[in-house]
Amino acid sequence: MTTQRESAVIVLEDGSTYIGHAYAARGRTLGEIVFSTGMTGYQETFTDPSYHRQIIVMTAPHIGNTGINAEDPESARFWAAGVVLRDPARRASNWRSTGELEDALAAAGVVGIADVDTRAITRHLREKGVMRAGIFSGAALPDGAVERKEAALEVLTGIVRQSPEMTGADLxxxxxxxxxxxxxxxxxxxxxxxxxxxxxxxxxxxxxxxxxxxxxxxxxxxxxxxxxxxxxxxxxxxxxxxxxxxxxxxxxxxxxxxxxxxxxxxxxxxxxxxxxxxxxxxxxxxxxxxxxxxxxxxxxxxxxxxxxxxxxxxxxxxxxxxxxxxxxxxxxxxxxxxxxxxxxxxxxxxxxxxxxxxxxxxxxxxxxxxxxxxxxxxxxxxxxxxxxxxxxxxxxxxxxxxxxxxxx
The missing domain is CATH 3.40.50.880 (Class I glutamine amidotransferase (GATase) domain)
Structure with missing residues (x-):
């Protein structure tokens, strides 16, 4: 995708907020936020059913470089609830690539956020533990959230805290x-x-x-x-x-x-x-x-x-x-x-x-x-x-x- 990116916000259960740009599908997604330290295999990661109802922070800075293909998925669909990236690739560059990662995620309705400090989020999760989170963009992003207005962020934090926890979940x-x-x-x-x-x-x-x-x-x-x-x-x-x-x-x-x-x-x-x-x-x-x-x-x-x-x-x-x-x-x-x-x-x-x-x-x-x-x-x-x-x-x-x- 080469269109001008609009704003997006990711809000954690404890109220921590990070401002970035919308990536893949626009809207709202909720889930347990976790981080993956793999430098490769992002297509396999996002199609792994074990990531059902989880928002994945990719600690590797550049994601999407090798695109996607029909041979590497681990299942018939994307299971990640959302994706969090620092620097999405501008275009795929690999001889096996048959498409762009962002296009495939958008078509599957996976809401993401890019241009955020994934290192800071990862360090926060290592210190505080994994927790629930939400990504908001497009029509799901209330006025004032990007400007960090307290009322808007309170609304988003409340939505996150009302989402199901992973403990006890039969997924x-x-x-x-x-x-x-x-x-x-x-x-x-x-x-x-x-x-x-x-x-x-x-x-x-x-x-x-x-x-x-x-x-x-x-x-x-x-x-x-x-x-x-x-x-x-x-x-x-x-x-x-x-x-x-x-x-x-x-x-x-x-x-x-x-x-x-x-x-x-x-x-x-x-x-x-x-x-x-x-x-x-x-x-x-x-x-x-x-x-x-x-x-x-x-x-x-x-x-x-x-x-x-x-x-x-x-x-x-x-x-x-x-x-x-x-x-x-x-x-x-x-x-x-x-x-x-x-x-x-x-x-x-x-x-x-x-x-x-x-x-x-x-x-x-x-x-x-x-x-x-x-x-x-x-x-x-x-x-x-x-x-x-x-x-x-x-x-x-x-x-x-x-x-x-x-x-x-």
């Missing part, structure tokens, strides 16, 4: 697929995976399919009987938005999956739900982890992985030593924290030692990167194949026990 149900669909494997089929969609990103089933998995993506309202009808080798829980404490039905489903003995892998929201299923608590982070440059320690190898994150909640589990899962007196056996975030020691992964289940808080599919954690998809395929082998071959111990029984 995954608003982004899940309405119908099941299949992503076929590349090459020889090695396993069948049922992926429960709570906001799944397109690259996730693609990563599994690339390793020979037939992936059946199903709505989050699926039952265990429906899962078993697909005869899966394993079950996957995806990322998604909202508070994990609002997903009681999916926690009960996951316990049924674990009780049935299916190998399980979860990421992001799926990690939080595994934590809850095992009996651990979850809590809201002060400002969360969002971006493609988060350092995580793999405690089993001592290797540091640079990973992609998008989460505002975390699992509360003992970090130092394995613990007995609190649910039902240790029903699921021992659990260890497999990964921790090096910036703040937040739990970034769980591994069950007595049942075939593990999860990570970050995004190993990582579009547009990094790909340090892609090995986790290989681990899941190996786990399913190994578990299937145990089912098909009872092993020497069981064979011996059977022979002893027959001899007696």
């Amino acid at each position: 995954a149900s608003e982004v899940t697929t309405p119908d099941a669909y299949v992503v076929e494997p590349e090459g020889e089929e090695r396993a069948t995976v049922v992926a429960v969609d709570m906001g799944i990103k397109a690259r996730t089933p693609a990563q599994l399919a690339a390793r020979g998995a037939r992936v059946i993506v199903v709505p989050m309202t699926v039952s265990l009987a429906q899962i078993e009808a697909y005869r899966p080798d394993g079950v996957f829980f995806s990322n998604g938005p909202g508070d994990p404490q609002a997903a009681d039905q999916q926690v009960e489903l996951l316990r049924e999956v674990l009780d049935a003995g299916y190998p399980f892998f979860g990421i992001c929201f799926g990690n939080q739900l595994l934590g809850r299923a095992l009996g651990y608590g979850t809590y809201k982070l002060e400002y969360g982890h969002r971006g493609v440059n988060q350092p995580v320690l793999d405690r089993s190898t001592g290797r540091v992985e640079i990973t992609a994150h998008n989460h505002g909640f975390a699992v509360d589990a003992p970090v130092e030593d394995p613990s007995l899962s609190p649910f039902a007196g240790g029903k699921y056996g021992r659990v260890e924290v497999s990964h921790v975030g090096l910036n703040d020691q937040v739990v970034e992964g769980l591994r069950c030692l007595d049942i075939p289940a593990f999860s990570v808080q970050y995004h190993p599919e990582a579009a547009a990167g990094p790909h340090d954690a892609s090995y986790l998809f290989d681990a899941f395929l190996d786990l399913m194949v190994a578990q299937r082998g145990k089912t098909e071959d009872p092993g020497e111990d069981e064979t011996k026990a059977t022979q002893d029984k027959e001899n007696n």
